[in-house]
Amino acid sequence: MILFIRRIYAMILRHIYLFMVSWPRVLELIYWPFLNMVLWAFMSKFLSQSSNVFLLASGVLIASVIMWDTLFRGQLGVTLSFIEELWSRNLGNIAVSPLKPIELIFSLIVASFLRTMIGVGGAGIAAYFLFDFQIPSYGLGFILFFINLLVMGWALGLAICALLIRFGLSAETFAWAALFFIQPLCGVFYPISILPEWLQPISLLIPATYIFEGMRLTFFDGIFNINLLFKACFINLLYIFIGINLLLYSYSYAKKKGLLLGNGE
Numbered sequence: 001m002i003l004f005i006r007r008i009y010a011m012i013l014r015h016i017y018l019f020m021v022s023w024p025r026v027l028e029l030i031y032w033p034f035l036n037m038v039l040w041a042f043m044s045k046f047l048s049q050s051s052n053v054f055l056l057a058s059g060v061l062i063a064s065v066i067m068w069d070t071l072f073r074g075q076l077g078v079t080l081s082f083i084e085e086l087w088s089r090n091l092g093n094i095a096v097s098p099l100k101p102i103e104l105i106f107s108l109i110v111a112s113f114l115r116t117m118i119g120v121g122g123a124g125i126a127a128y129f130l131f132d133f134q135i136p137s138y139g140l141g142f143i144l145f146f147i148n149l150l151v152m153g154w155a156l157g158l159a160i161c162a163l164l165i166r167f168g169l170s171a172e173t174f175a176w177a178a179l180f181f182i183q184p185l186c187g188v189f190y191p192i193s194i195l196p197e198w199l200q201p202i203s204l205l206i207p208a209t210y211i212f213e214g215m216r217l218t219f220f221d222g223i224f225n226i227n228l229l230f231k232a233c234f235i236n237l238l239y240i241f242i243g244i245n246l247l248l249y250s251y252s253y254a255k256k257k258g259l260l261l262g263n264g265e
Helices: 002-021 023-048 052-057 060-087 091-096 101-131 139-171 173-186 207-221 226-257
Strands: none
Touching (some): 060 173, 060 207, 139 226, 173 207
């Protein structure tokens, strides 16, 4: 167990050192969530002046943007941390080191968590001071929503890492675009009831759908629907299990075929 923790710690330190010597990386983490939050916050402020619905929502657009960035940064944190290894041609070194694949996975998840907290945390603090954004009264439930979004992002990020191992940087596009393929189905800014009926069953297979529906219920009606949280948790457990096993399988396959040494720019 001690060796397990030490190896993960060593991998996390690698990414922390990258941040320490490259401030543009840190600024990039904060810039995009902050920019999205500010743009939608001003739109929300404008709409609240002419619509009672948005006035009663009291920041639902800001919450939606911050939660979407949590999901996006969670996924991107995993894939970017892994792509850093490909860019530097370090994956072969990792393969011959004592670091086990499961330890690599844990280090990617922790690195993603740190990246997300820096980016989304900065946007959340700015929203509080600039727009008086308040977390709803069901604060614990809201935090559990955020955790589920992170887990979904990690599951998708690990699946993308599996593709990167198998196909190299030619699959890098998925790191940036994968979530935007499913964004219209998640109901980030609108309820899924407005989707065509044939799309709604597909939407219900996405954990984020339940999170954003639950978030709107909390803001509009002051109701925390624990059933929506349980559904999201159940699907997330399934997806994170699939994501981990896909990465482990791809890593093992690539190691046997000697593909790890050929990955890079």
